[in-house]
Amino acid sequence: MPNGYLVTVGDASLDVNDTIDATQVFFTIGATIGTGGWNWSGIWAGNGSFYSNINDTGTFYEGTDGNVYFIPDTWFTTSGSAYVTSAPAFSLSILVDGTSGADVIDASYSDGDGDQVDAGDGSGPSGHEDTISAGDGNDSVEAGLEDDIVYGGGGSDTLEGGSGNDTLYGDTDDVSPGGAPGNDSILGGSGNDVIFGEGGADSIRGDGAADEIDGGEGNDTIAGDAGADTIRGGLGNDSIDGNDGNDLIGADQASDSSTLDWGTLDENGSFAITGASETMNVTITTTTNGAGQTANVQSQGSPAADGLWVSSLSDPVTTTMTFDSLIENANFEIYDIDQNTGSWDDLLTIVAIDQDGNQVPVVFSDLDGLHSVSGDDLNADGNANTGVETTGADDSVTVDIAGPFVQLIFTFDNGESASNSGLFGVGNMTLDFTVDYDAEPGNDAINGGAGNDTIFAGNGDDSISGGIGSDSLDGQAGNDFFNVGEGDTAIGGDGDDYFQIVELSETPGAGANIFIQGDEGDETTGDTLNLGTLGDRNEIVYSNTDDAAGGLSGTLTLEDGTLLTFENIEKIICFTPGTMIDTPFGQRAVETLKAGDLVTTLDAGAQPIAWTGSRTIPCTPATTPIQFEMGSIDGLSAPLKVSPQHKMLVSHFSCDLLFGQNDVFCTAQHMLNDRVKRVAQKTVTYVHIMLDTHQVITANGVETESFHAGPEGLMALSDASKADLFSAFPALKSDPYAHGKSAYTCLKFHETKLLVEEIAMADAWRMSQQSAA
Numbered sequence: 001m002p003n004g005y006l007v008t009v010g011d012a013s014l015d016v017n018d019t020i021d022a023t024q025v026f027f028t029i030g031a032t033i034g035t036g037g038w039n040w041s042g043i044w045a046g047n048g049s050f051y052s053n054i055n056d057t058g059t060f061y062e063g064t065d066g067n068v069y070f071i072p073d074t075w076f077t078t079s080g081s082a083y084v085t086s087a088p089a090f091s092l093s094i095l096v097d098g099t100s101g102a103d104v105i106d107a108s109y110s111d112g113d114g115d116q117v118d119a120g121d122g123s124g125p126s127g128h129e130d131t132i133s134a135g136d137g138n139d140s141v142e143a144g145l146e147d148d149i150v151y152g153g154g155g156s157d158t159l160e161g162g163s164g165n166d167t168l169y170g171d172t173d174d175v176s177p178g179g180a181p182g183n184d185s186i187l188g189g190s191g192n193d194v195i196f197g198e199g200g201a202d203s204i205r206g207d208g209a210a211d212e213i214d215g216g217e218g219n220d221t222i223a224g225d226a227g228a229d230t231i232r233g234g235l236g237n238d239s240i241d242g243n244d245g246n247d248l249i250g251a252d253q254a255s256d257s258s259t260l261d262w263g264t265l266d267e268n269g270s271f272a273i274t275g276a277s278e279t280m281n282v283t284i285t286t287t288t289n290g291a292g293q294t295a296n297v298q299s300q301g302s303p304a305a306d307g308l309w310v311s312s313l314s315d316p317v318t319t320t321m322t323f324d325s326l327i328e329n330a331n332f333e334i335y336d337i338d339q340n341t342g343s344w345d346d347l348l349t350i351v352a353i354d355q356d357g358n359q360v361p362v363v364f365s366d367l368d369g370l371h372s373v374s375g376d377d378l379n380a381d382g383n384a385n386t387g388v389e390t391t392g393a394d395d396s397v398t399v400d401i402a403g404p405f406v407q408l409i410f411t412f413d414n415g416e417s418a419s420n421s422g423l424f425g426v427g428n429m430t431l432d433f434t435v436d437y438d439a440e441p442g443n444d445a446i447n448g449g450a451g452n453d454t455i456f457a458g459n460g461d462d463s464i465s466g467g468i469g470s471d472s473l474d475g476q477a478g479n480d481f482f483n484v485g486e487g488d489t490a491i492g493g494d495g496d497d498y499f500q501i502v503e504l505s506e507t508p509g510a511g512a513n514i515f516i517q518g519d520e521g522d523e524t525t526g527d528t529l530n531l532g533t534l535g536d537r538n539e540i541v542y543s544n545t546d547d548a549a550g551g552l553s554g555t556l557t558l559e560d561g562t563l564l565t566f567e568n569i570e571k572i573i574c575f576t577p578g579t580m581i582d583t584p585f586g587q588r589a590v591e592t593l594k595a596g597d598l599v600t601t602l603d604a605g606a607q608p609i610a611w612t613g614s615r616t617i618p619c620t621p622a623t624t625p626i627q628f629e630m631g632s633i634d635g636l637s638a639p640l641k642v643s644p645q646h647k648m649l650v651s652h653f654s655c656d657l658l659f660g661q662n663d664v665f666c667t668a669q670h671m672l673n674d675r676v677k678r679v680a681q682k683t684v685t686y687v688h689i690m691l692d693t694h695q696v697i698t699a700n701g702v703e704t705e706s707f708h709a710g711p712e713g714l715m716a717l718s719d720a721s722k723a724d725l726f727s728a729f730p731a732l733k734s735d736p737y738a739h740g741k742s743a744y745t746c747l748k749f750h751e752t753k754l755l756v757e758e759i760a761m762a763d764a765w766r767m768s769q770q771s772a773a
Helices: 653-659 711-715 719-728 749-772
Strands: 003-008 019-021 029-044 050-063 068-072 077-086 095-097 131-133 140-142 149-151 158-160 167-169 185-187 194-196 203-205 212-214 221-223 230-232 239-241 253-259 269-274 279-288 295-300 307-312 317-335 345-353 363-365 372-374 377-381 397-401 405-413 422-436 445-447 454-456 463-465 472-474 481-484 489-491 498-501 514-517 528-530 541-544 552-557 563-569 571-573 580-583 586-589 598-601 605-608 611-618 626-628 640-642 647-651 663-667 676-678 683-690 696-699 702-705
Touching (some): 003 077, 029 068, 050 317, 481 514, 498 563, 528 563, 611 719, 640 702, 653 663, 653 749, 663 749
Parallel strands (some): 095 131, 131 149, 140 158, 149 167, 158 185, 167 194, 185 203, 194 212, 203 221, 221 239, 239 445, 445 463, 463 481, 481 498, 489 514, 514 563
Antiparallel strands (some): 003 068, 029 050, 253 422, 279 317, 295 307, 307 422, 317 397, 317 405, 317 422, 363 397, 372 377, 541 552, 598 605, 626 640, 626 676, 696 702
């Protein structure tokens, strides 16, 4: 049984840049694929030393387990990393192929080669680990048992992983030239799945366990479900719900690896480093510590891999490489620290700096011939004793930096005379880097669900709710809205952010405190903190009240005992009571909602707001608000003020007895009693939320109507609000009934009074029966 290296075949075909595991494994040869090559960096089995970027030839084989293996001709490694540099044409024989049409691929489907799902001819211990390529068309795929790989291909596909740890690709291929990417529906199923939505407006559900989900481009709808999921929305306006588990949402970093190609460099310059799928930039600067001294930075073709070369006269020169992404696992070689012989020493100091400004360890190896090594310093002796005088594997110093770091600083003190320039070279540099995932704007709606979630919203005007649990919320750039509960930490980032304190029925106390940071970048009106009914603004203990010094900062103990700490807030508002509207991502203060935001409706689920408006008017007998006090309606979470003509939904068996309907509307001014009262005040502001059709929404925990743009509703608007509404709905200007009929029948005054009396008698009878029991 030979030993070789497992190849990860990325798309069911053997290709250049496919990853090869650099640790040897035993396998049984099923068939010889052909010759090719690999590049590896790691520990050579021959002497236990580390080498980087070694190219070698070898042979690829298909194992009896269905996997692909590589056996090199010369170099065998014990650990490290490797990838394919050349390969013969090959596709996995266990591939289940679809056609260009709309296929239904499940256990009953057989492709042109007779391959089937879960037929026992796949890889894995039971032969049920299948690779499925659906091809073009609007396909439906059920992968079934064990750990499968599914490629949806072009079209709007429905992919279901089934049991096992599956990898599902929605794919971005167009159905036809010029067509749009497919809008895929993907269900991971049980197991720890990896899901890529890629192009299109995808609907993705992880379903079970700890899933990794990447929505890719498009306006995706993503649900993680149970388990500690990692979810990236990608580009577009995404809706993300982590559901249960300690989720990482937004996951604002992607990893990649690269070997630096220096290109042509000036003394000060920058260039891009591109890995297999991501790109980051590096900027190089040089400074000298002597008047009239010069420092030259250039690329040079020796050693064989292009390198960075720095030369100077007698005074020290500092060359700084600044990366715009986090760097890890850097490996490179230093050449020619001391170019000439003589009685002087050259000194090179290498320092790596992390994103917090701290030094990280730098490790040297292959040190023969150096005059001295101390910490980050290399000291080369010019008396022909240096082992780094010429290029080559035996005449270089290897440098390893695990990181992470964002900056490399080379300080070169040339020991030559003022007339002789000294130099050093950097070559064969490999590194891993991370880049921002959500660099493009997208107005995302994110709900962490239950569990201790970490959310990075990325750029754009996002709506963020951590849900139950101690969550970490980062809005990043944009004008973001936050629902913040016990135990949460919320950072607004750049933009005008709005923080709403909400009660999520969590247990307050130690570890359940709230921290909010507004930040000061790219603000127009500033950040807003809304305490709702949970705190009194007059009880805040301020640590800063100078807006010029960063806005308002302080602490407040909320009504339930939770300690709130906030920084860099420009406005603190306190609605008594506040009107909180249910949305798919938690409650939102009514005044923060805008057209396009989703609200939860009784009969149509989540619906976008079509128009919002507001009007502040003097209170008259016809306009004085009606307040529903606590206990007046079952489910009321806070006192609710509405206009006298506003309609409340009543659901009671008495509705059916009296009017033959399970649910009816009652006008607020017809429901007055000892707990439903007019509130005397000088002025009142009414906020209107209109949907495409009249709907029932939830405000402060009870069901009520959205704005109905009928004749009565239009009369309540100001001229400016009417003009704004007519611009959005031109048909209303000529037809006041264009918005459609009322969602439910509205009772008249005497009918409402009869219903209220009937409900009171029914409830009294029920309570008497309970007492008797």
